[in-house]
Amino acid sequence: MTENAKLAERFRRLANPVDDSDWEAVLARAHARPASRQPPAAHGLLFGRRRRPTRLLTAIAVVGLLALVTVLAAPPVSLATRIWDMFSGTPVSQKQLSPGDWRVLSASNRGQPASLGLHSLRGVGVDAIKLIAQRDGLRFYVIDRTDGTRCYALGLASSNRLFGQVSCPGPTFPSRAKPILDLSTWQTQPGTGQHIGRLVGFAADGIAAVALASLDGTVHDRTAVEDNVYLRQAPTAAPTAAVVALDRTGHPAYTCRTCIPPVPSFSGIPDAAVTAEKQLVSRFDTRSGATVSTWIAPAKTGSGRCYWIEIGANPIAAGCPPPSNDVMTAGLSSTGATTLLIGETSAAVATVRVRYADGNQQLVHPIQRLVVAEIPPTQLTPGHEATKFIAEDGTGKELATITLRPTQAADN
Amino acid sequence: MSEVTQALEELYRRRYTHFRNGLATLTHSYDAARDVVQESFARALRAEATFRGEGSLEAWVWRIALRTACEYRPNALEAPLEDWFEPALPEPERDPALANALRRLPPRKRTIVFLRYFADLPQSDIAAVCGISRGTVAASLAQAHATLMIELEGARTGT
Numbered sequence: 041m042t043e044n045a046k047l048a049e050r051f052r053r054l055a056n057p058v059d060d061s062d063w064e065a066v067l068a069r070a071h072a073r074p075a076s077r078q079p080p081a082a083h084g085l086l087f088g089r090r091r092r093p094t095r096l097l098t099a100i101a102v103v104g105l106l107a108l109v110t111v112l113a114a115p116p117v118s119l120a121t122r123i124w125d126m127f128s129g130t131p132v133s134q135k136q137l138s139p140g141d142w143r144v145l146s147a148s149n150r151g152q153p154a155s156l157g158l159h160s161l162r163g164v165g166v167d168a169i170k171l172i173a174q175r176d177g178l179r180f181y182v183i184d185r186t187d188g189t190r191c192y193a194l195g196l197a198s199s200n201r202l203f204g205q206v207s208c209p210g211p212t213f214p215s216r217a218k219p220i221l222d223l224s225t226w227q228t229q230p231g232t233g234q235h236i237g238r239l240v241g242f243a244a245d246g247i248a249a250v251a252l253a254s255l256d257g258t259v260h261d262r263t264a265v266e267d268n269v270y271l272r273q274a275p276t277a278a279p280t281a282a283v284v285a286l287d288r289t290g291h292p293a294y295t296c297r298t299c300i301p302p303v304p305s306f307s308g309i310p311d312a313a314v315t316a317e318k319q320l321v322s323r324f325d326t327r328s329g330a331t332v333s334t335w336i337a338p339a340k341t342g343s344g345r346c347y348w349i350e351i352g353a354n355p356i357a358a359g360c361p362p363p364s365n366d367v368m369t370a371g372l373s374s375t376g377a378t379t380l381l382i383g384e385t386s387a388a389v390a391t392v393r394v395r396y397a398d399g400n401q402q403l404v405h406p407i408q409r410l411v412v413a414e415i416p417p418t419q420l421t422p423g424h425e426a427t428k429f430i431a432e433d434g435t436g437k438e439l440a441t442i443t444l445r446p447t448q449a450a451d452n
Numbered sequence: 453m454s455e456v457t458q459a460l461e462e463l464y465r466r467r468y469t470h471f472r473n474g475l476a477t478l479t480h481s482y483d484a485a486r487d488v489v490q491e492s493f494a495r496a497l498r499a500e501a502t503f504r505g506e507g508s509l510e511a512w513v514w515r516i517a518l519r520t521a522c523e524y525r526p527n528a529l530e531a532p533l534e535d536w537f538e539p540a541l542p543e544p545e546r547d548p549a550l551a552n553a554l555r556r557l558p559p560r561k562r563t564i565v566f567l568r569y570f571a572d573l574p575q576s577d578i579a580a581v582c583g584i585s586r587g588t589v590a591a592s593l594a595q596a597h598a599t600l601m602i603e604l605e606g607a608r609t610g611t
Contacts, residue, residue: 044597051569054546056482061468062490063461070494167588186595188560 132169132181134161138201140438144193144367145183145203162186169202173267180242180269191365192221192242204441208365214244220270220285222250222299225444236280237444239263239272246287253282253295262286313337313346313360321347322407326414328377334412347410349382357382367440368392368431370411379420383411383429390434398424456500459509464493467510467572471517474571476542478521478563485521485542492517511580514573518581539566553603561596564589 137145145164161167167184174180174197181202183191191208195201205223213221225237236252243250243265250270251262261275285294318337325331333350339360348358357373361384370383370392381394385406392411394402396419404413415426429442464471468489476485496503496513503512539562544551554562567573567581575593579586 047597047600048569050547050550054541054543054550055469055473055570056476056542057469059469060472060486061464063464066464066490066493066497069490070497188558 130171132171132202134169136202140201141203143433143437143439144206173269175269175271176273178240178271180267182242192223194223194240204443206367206440210365213242218296219244219247219294220250220283220296220299222283222296224283224299225442236275239270239275239283241270241283243268243270243285247285247293248288248290249286251284251286252276252280253284255279255281257281259284259292313348314340319408321410322412324414326351326378327417330378332378332380332412332414334407334410336408336410347384349380349412351378356380368411368429368442370429370442372415372426379415379417381411381413381415381426381429385409385411385431386439388433389431389439391432391436393428393430393432394426395428395430396424397427400424454500456503456509457497460493460496460500460513463509463513470570470572471513473542474566474573475517475521477539477566477570478518480540480542482542488517488521492520495520507580508577510573511577514567514571514577514581539563549604549607550600553600553607556599556603557596561592561599564592565596565600568593 142164145161145166161169165186167186170182170184172180172182177197179195179197179202181193181195183193183206185191185208189208189210191206192213193203193206195204207221207223209218209221212218220241220243222239222241224239224241239250239252239261241250245268247265249262249264251259252275253259260278261272263270263272280300281297283296283299284292285296287293314337316337318335321334321336323331323333330351334347335350336345336347339346344360346358346360348355350356357380361369366384366386368383368385368389370381370385373380373382381392381404383392385392387409389406389409392404392406394404394413394415396402398419400419402413402416402419404411418424419426425444427444429444430438431440433439471489471492472482472485474485475488476482479485479488492513495516499516503509538559539554541547541551541554554565557565564578564582567578568575573581575586575589578589582589
């Protein structure tokens with residue numbers, strides 16, 4: 041007997057042989073009532089075990105309430121219509137991948153760049169790559185990984201590299217809890233709120249449009265979703281509070297406030313951190329004389345960690361992000377007098393190169409995978425502002441890029 | 453009685469335990485799995501006009517059954533879409549080593565393993581049910597076999 045046959049036999053021995061089928065009951069159920077989302081009996085998954093008759097009325101009431109809540113709470117987003125095939129598209133041959141793309145895929149897989157000889161999709165944990173849409177010179181890719189998860193990538197059609205930005209959100213997207221994966225670029229100007237540079241991302245079935253919500257709640261810059269993606273190159277230049285996903289009736293199905301990078305209104309260290317084990321990661325003085333300190337501590341739950349950043353004694357940013365496969369997440373945060381680059385990278389990133397519109401560059405080295413650096417005041421005015429964050433490995437190879445101004449990204 | 457109704461009845465009578473056992477790995481309870489099977493075939497009967505015969509009838513009913521099982525979750529609205537794919541042996545105490553080894557597999561591979569061995573579905577039907585290629589099913593099963601054998605051997609030798 042082969043090993044596979046032995047395994048099959050082992051499973052077979054565990055199978056329940058009891059035949060408690062009842063076709064007449066199926067017929068009765070089929071003809072008794074229309075299709076329903078509600079479990080038909082007050083036992084099983086809802087309650088885990090059969091209820092005593094004395095509790096039957098309570099159980100029915102709970103079931104009824106759950107049914108009502110289900111109907112009222114269910115967004116009209118048909119996410120379950122295609123279980124594993126949310127995105128369809130054109131297969132991408134591995135021959136189209138540039139050396140930089142291989143390094144990005146490898147870094148997303150194990151956090152380490154691949155050797156140039158390792159050019160097998162499975163070797164970098166990838167099952168297939170699909171091009172699902174192209175908009176305004178930007179291509180949208182879905183990467184099916186061999187571990188069952190998906191990554192999502194953006195890339196310029198004009199570039200010889202496929203991927204300019206890759207995000208691996210894990211199983212949270214697509215879901216009813218998170219029907220969009222927003223990859224927009226953001227900028228914080230001194231004294232104002234968060235401004236969006238480009239509204240872009242992926243959307244689950246059932247999301248018809250994505251829009252921005254202003255600080256006063258006004259929804260604007262409605263952008264249609266087609267082929268599960270959305271793109272608006274230059275949304276209204278107003279402080280933004282949230283990204284809103286709209287269903288086919290125009291109602292908000294999801295409001296994403298966390299899509300916007302940390303704003304400098306934070307006070308207090310994360311409650312989720314084991315602060316007794318906090319560790320100082322870096323400390324430096326800004327040009328205005330303030331001291332910026334970055335701390336990390338283990339998260340109380342899970343395997344992640346928390347970080348917080350202080351100017352003087354005032355916390356300005358904090359978070360406990362879950363472990364991620366992303367090569368780099370980064371954004372700008374300002375308190376008015378000081379503007380900081382704040383980001384997190386994978387272990388493969390040795391340097392983050394900040395490119396400015398006037399050609400200047402700034403190199404920042406991650407410490408404990410955190411990137412915190414002051415953006416010089418001279419680089420905050422129009423024509424001098426940051427345009428790209430480029431993550432590089434120890435050899436200077438580009439692993440990922442975040443583009444802040446797409447019109448200047450053609451040299452990617 | 454239509455041909456599809458007759459075929460559904462024949463399928464139900466012939467394959468009931470495979471449906472229930474396969475679904476029990478997703479519902480983690482034979483009672484709940486039985487309910488899902490009953491509801492799934494009832495839905496199939498109500499929707500038989502939409503079966504176009506482009507694939508196997510069993511794969512079509514399995515797709516209905518997976519969606520039904522998904523809806524039966526107590527937190528169907530809140531949990532991430534793919535989080536419900538957390539298949540496990542319905543009675544892990546009967547083979548703890550295998551139950552532990554299975555947990556080492558990603559949920560999607562576990563689902564494919566259970567569809568193959570608990571539901572006794574051929575690879576072509578698994579591919580149709582899951583919306584993936586037959587090659588992916590074969591590769592997933594091969595990888596799962598390798599992982600399971602390593603884990604089981606490790607458990608046996610205590611390494």
